[in-house]
Amino acid sequence: MEFHQAVREVLASLAPVVSKHPQYADSAVIRRLCEPERQIIFRVPWVTDSGRIEVNRGFRVEFSSTLGPYKGGLRFHPSLNLGIVKFLGFEQIFKNALTGLPIGGGKGGSDFDPKGRSDAEVMRFCQSFMTELYRHIGEYTDVPAGDIGVGGRELGYMFGQYKRITNRYESGTLTGKGVSWGGSQVRTEATGYGTVFFVDEMLKSAGSSLDGRKVLVSGSGNVAIHAIEKVHQLGGRVIACSDSTGYVLDPSGIDLELLREIKEVRRGRISDYCDLRGGQSRFVADGSIWDVPCEIALPSATQNELDETGAAALIRNGCRIVAEGANMPTTPNAIRLLVGAQVQFAPGKAVNAGGVATSALEMQQNASRDSWTFEHTQDRLSKIMRGIHDRCLETADEYGSPGDYVAGANIAGFTRVADAMLALGVI
Numbered sequence: 001m002e003f004h005q006a007v008r009e010v011l012a013s014l015a016p017v018v019s020k021h022p023q024y025a026d027s028a029v030i031r032r033l034c035e036p037e038r039q040i041i042f043r044v045p046w047v048t049d050s051g052r053i054e055v056n057r058g059f060r061v062e063f064s065s066t067l068g069p070y071k072g073g074l075r076f077h078p079s080l081n082l083g084i085v086k087f088l089g090f091e092q093i094f095k096n097a098l099t100g101l102p103i104g105g106g107k108g109g110s111d112f113d114p115k116g117r118s119d120a121e122v123m124r125f126c127q128s129f130m131t132e133l134y135r136h137i138g139e140y141t142d143v144p145a146g147d148i149g150v151g152g153r154e155l156g157y158m159f160g161q162y163k164r165i166t167n168r169y170e171s172g173t174l175t176g177k178g179v180s181w182g183g184s185q186v187r188t189e190a191t192g193y194g195t196v197f198f199v200d201e202m203l204k205s206a207g208s209s210l211d212g213r214k215v216l217v218s219g220s221g222n223v224a225i226h227a228i229e230k231v232h233q234l235g236g237r238v239i240a241c242s243d244s245t246g247y248v249l250d251p252s253g254i255d256l257e258l259l260r261e262i263k264e265v266r267r268g269r270i271s272d273y274c275d276l277r278g279g280q281s282r283f284v285a286d287g288s289i290w291d292v293p294c295e296i297a298l299p300s301a302t303q304n305e306l307d308e309t310g311a312a313a314l315i316r317n318g319c320r321i322v323a324e325g326a327n328m329p330t331t332p333n334a335i336r337l338l339v340g341a342q343v344q345f346a347p348g349k350a351v352n353a354g355g356v357a358t359s360a361l362e363m364q365q366n367a368s369r370d371s372w373t374f375e376h377t378q379d380r381l382s383k384i385m386r387g388i389h390d391r392c393l394e395t396a397d398e399y400g401s402p403g404d405y406v407a408g409a410n411i412a413g414f415t416r417v418a419d420a421m422l423a424l425g426v427i
């Protein structure tokens with residue numbers, strides 16, 4: 001279902017492209033792009049602390065290697081299935097193309113649930129997962145990274161096992177590594193920071209800025225935390241964030257240190273936030289964060305988290321911008337409502353591309369055995385985000401939909417991959 005939704009969304013933008021350039025239709029580029037080059041599904045057996053044997057399913061969908069090695073994250077979440085991995089991999093092709101960097105598209109993961117698991121259990125799972133995955137990946141072949149449920153800890157265990165099996169210190173085979181063992185500065189922050197850089201560009205092109213803006217950021221994982229941080233640095237105020245149990249409202253601005261302590265150190269739930277924070281903060285169990293009045297909303301949790309009801313509430317309360325920090329968090333009907341109400345809407349494949357772009361910068365540093373400073377890397381990221389933003393608007397203009405970020409992102413991503421596919425022949 002999610003895969004078809006992602007494909008439909010891209011195809012809906014392509015009519016003007018195909019009528020202007022019939023060679024794309026003649027060479028079946030779209031049909032070829034919709035079929036992954038390779039799909040790998042494997043068994044991941046592992047042993048719990050109490051000695052029980054668990055069996056999970058592992059996936060890697062190698063979607064497109066036209067522009068570079070397959071590139072995309074690994075997601076560990078109990079809801080993961082082949083359809084979700086395919087939707088994420090499909091989106092990744094266009095997102096990665098849009099960055100202008102030499103990376104193809106892929107995605108993977110497992111239905112393993114890291115919640116409530118000990119460090120030792122997570123390690124044994126990651127080692128078993130990599131014991132199968134290692135034969136399919138490599139710096140010139142396929143370069144996984146993190147996604148939901150996969151961060152520095154998991155990547156460390158996977159890189160360790162890869163290094164052990166292959167007897168090679170092949171840094172460029174995984175990105176999102178720790179900075180002391182081949183990682184890049186800013187990679188952890190990049191998806192959230194990049195999201196806010198993109199929004200800043202949207203505001204600038206309308207002669208405005210983030211200063212004093214009230215912002216909602218759904219989620220409270222890696223993307224949300226760093227989006228909140230960058231909004232605050234640029235003078236905006238994030239007044240609410242969420243997890244699957246509800247949302248936290250904090251009118252004086254989310255206390256980032258406290259949120260990080262709860263999420264990153266304790267690996268707890270955000271319901272603890274208000275007990276510790278006090279003041280005017282409030283936890284709304286099972287509530288919808290979209291009911292909170294704001295000017296800018298950044299859905300940064302997961303797919304289809306913002307539906308028509310959420311969109312209607314945002315419109316009612318005067319929200320002006322919705323930009324997707326997560327992958328496909330807004331349902332097609334919600335997008336239609338927002339756009340119909342003149343809310344500026346920017347899709348994840350453009351907005352959240354800073355994460356994978358910084359992964360490509362990590363690959364560059366690994367290939368040259370170099371490591372750049374935080375300032376230099378952040379500067380590269382901000383220029384890449386400006387480039388993506390401008391490319392979306394210019395492309396939308398060129399194809400007769402001025403201001404339409406969805407059309408701009410889909411068309412600019414598609415034409416870059418499609419032109420390369422034409423050059424490489426029918427493969």
Ligand code: GLU
Nearest residue numbers: 072073145146147356359
């Ligand atoms: N999972 C991230 C995404 O959705 C990053 C992928 C990567 O860095 O390879 O783009």
